[in-house]
Amino acid sequence: MNEMSLPRPNNLDSFWMPYSDNRHFKGTPRMLARAEGMSYYTPEGREVLDGTAGLWCCNAGHGRREIVEAIQKQAAIMDFAPTFQLGHPIAFEAAARVAEMTPAGLDKVFFTNSGSESADTALKIALAYQKARGQAQRVRLIGRERGYHGVGFGGMSVGGIGGNRKQFGAMLPYVDHLPHTHDPARNAFTKGQPEHGVELANHLMDLIALHGDTIAAVMVEPVAGSTGVLVPPKGYLERLREICDANGILLIYDEVITGFGRLGTDFGAERLGVTPDIMTMAKGLTNAAVPMGAVATSNEVYDTVVNNAPAGIELFHGYTYSGHPLASAAAIATLALHREEDLPGRARAIEPYWQEAAHSLRSAPGVVDIRDFGLIAGIELAPREGKPGARAMDVFRKCFDDGVLVRVTGDIVALSPPLIIEKPHVDRIFGTLSDAIHAFA
Ligand SMILES: Cc1ncc(COP(=O)(O)O)c(C=O)c1O
Numbered sequence: 001m002n003e004m005s006l007p008r009p010n011n012l013d014s015f016w017m018p019y020s021d022n023r024h025f026k027g028t029p030r031m032l033a034r035a036e037g038m039s040y041y042t043p044e045g046r047e048v049l050d051g052t053a054g055l056w057c058c059n060a061g062h063g064r065r066e067i068v069e070a071i072q073k074q075a076a077i078m079d080f081a082p083t084f085q086l087g088h089p090i091a092f093e094a095a096a097r098v099a100e101m102t103p104a105g106l107d108k109v110f111f112t113n114s115g116s117e118s119a120d121t122a123l124k125i126a127l128a129y130q131k132a133r134g135q136a137q138r139v140r141l142i143g144r145e146r147g148y149h150g151v152g153f154g155g156m157s158v159g160g161i162g163g164n165r166k167q168f169g170a171m172l173p174y175v176d177h178l179p180h181t182h183d184p185a186r187n188a189f190t191k192g193q194p195e196h197g198v199e200l201a202n203h204l205m206d207l208i209a210l211h212g213d214t215i216a217a218v219m220v221e222p223v224a225g226s227t228g229v230l231v232p233p234k235g236y237l238e239r240l241r242e243i244c245d246a247n248g249i250l251l252i253y254d255e256v257i258t259g260f261g262r263l264g265t266d267f268g269a270e271r272l273g274v275t276p277d278i279m280t281m282a283k284g285l286t287n288a289a290v291p292m293g294a295v296a297t298s299n300e301v302y303d304t305v306v307n308n309a310p311a312g313i314e315l316f317h318g319y320t321y322s323g324h325p326l327a328s329a330a331a332i333a334t335l336a337l338h339r340e341e342d343l344p345g346r347a348r349a350i351e352p353y354w355q356e357a358a359h360s361l362r363s364a365p366g367v368v369d370i371r372d373f374g375l376i377a378g379i380e381l382a383p384r385e386g387k388p389g390a391r392a393m394d395v396f397r398k399c400f401d402d403g404v405l406v407r408v409t410g411d412i413v414a415l416s417p418p419l420i421i422e423k424p425h426v427d428r429i430f431g432t433l434s435d436a437i438h439a440f441a
Helices: 022-027 063-079 089-101 115-132 155-158 200-214 236-246 268-272 297-308 325-340 344-362 390-401 423-438
Strands: 034-036 039-041 046-052 106-110 141-144 175-176 215-220 250-254 279-280 294-298 367-373 378-381 408-409 412-415
Touching: 034 215, 046 423, 063 325, 089 106, 089 250, 089 325, 106 115, 115 141, 115 155, 115 215, 115 250, 115 279, 115 297, 141 155, 141 200, 175 200, 175 250, 200 215, 200 236, 215 236, 215 423, 236 250, 250 423, 294 297, 325 344, 344 378, 344 423, 378 423, 390 408, 390 412, 390 423, 412 423
Parallel strands: 141 175, 141 215, 215 250, 250 279
Antiparallel strands: 034 039, 039 046, 106 294, 279 294, 367 378, 378 412, 408 412
16 A cells, blocks of 8 residues: 555544553654554554554454455445344354354353453353352452453452552442462563462452352453563462362453463463353454454353343343444454464464563563563563653653564563564564663663
8 A cells, every 4th residue: 555545643632542641642643554464554654563463462463354355245245233132143153163262161152342341241240140040149259459351340340450440439349359470579580380379379268268158250361461461370270260169159261362372272271271161352353353352151151141030131231232243254254364374373383482582681671570471471671760660661662663562561561462473573573672671771
């Protein structure tokens, strides 16, 4: 495409940008106008290598023809049809394809439009399940410090990020939190899963002692991404699963970023060897080409909610766009690509190279920890005195100006490239990042 023909904004005033420093951005905008394969292009035509798969979502790389054509074709056949008391074929097909990919037994799929909606849907299903099986007193939801489950009131409340909550009042009642698993004193610079911290799962026993049989579900990310790549200690998820099973509590995984090949397997559950009862997903489901999220539940959860309901609607929940035709088409095409190109296999094959490249930054000035798992890496920088986050933001801006997109959260640089990445891309990402870290030492 001729770069001159790309759309250019004529004013930046109206768009209230999400999770952004609007005042800074609008003073010095950094724009993306086109994307293809491993790269974005600015309106001026400058290439920026994508070290973050957009926002952890374009796992198959950008502008994939198969997905684009599936969306175009579906738009011409049927733009929209409701899924309340009606159906359209490709929503069912998309659900079946997702169910083929989720761990055995998690075979029922509820569609949403985002990770946030998936989180709230999963929590609502957990409550409905407990009520349906005669445990209506189980109204309590347990999250974890530093957990991110999107921005709905459910996900925000069960999530454990103070900064995301401080503007918004009282949150959901009946929520409690496990401690996070980040332990740099014992685990700094670990490659893959840390050795120390399995005992942190036992805090769930303390919460059970406190709250008795009022806990409905525990929700965690298999690998926490948004708060800076926190990889679960060895044995931790196994122990959580054990305690949940012994105490009538559902285990929910938020797989919004760990799903669809990111950890070298279809879902994080497979790589980590521990299967939840309910799993959320979004992002990689459609390669982010059309917004879509989903919640997969065990057959037991579905059967209990559906079969114990009086005749009529069984779950009073749903979105106008649940199973939207364009999103369903995008999902079907994405999951086909995922299989044909064995994206999890590609991620697995390059993971050792990625890991070594990430850990090669260990001696760079001000690097205090490096974490990685699958095709994720987190590089933690020492904060500047009195200015948390400022250093990483400088690094982010320099990387962008030098042609590599990274993501920062606090003083942590988080990387999660498309799974089609090759070794020269890996070298360029970490080379550019290293230069930026040195520049702001
Ligand atoms: C684990 C997790 N859950 C939920 C969300 C929210 O997804 P969305 O922004 O699509 O609502 C995210 C987004 O990054 C996430 O990482």
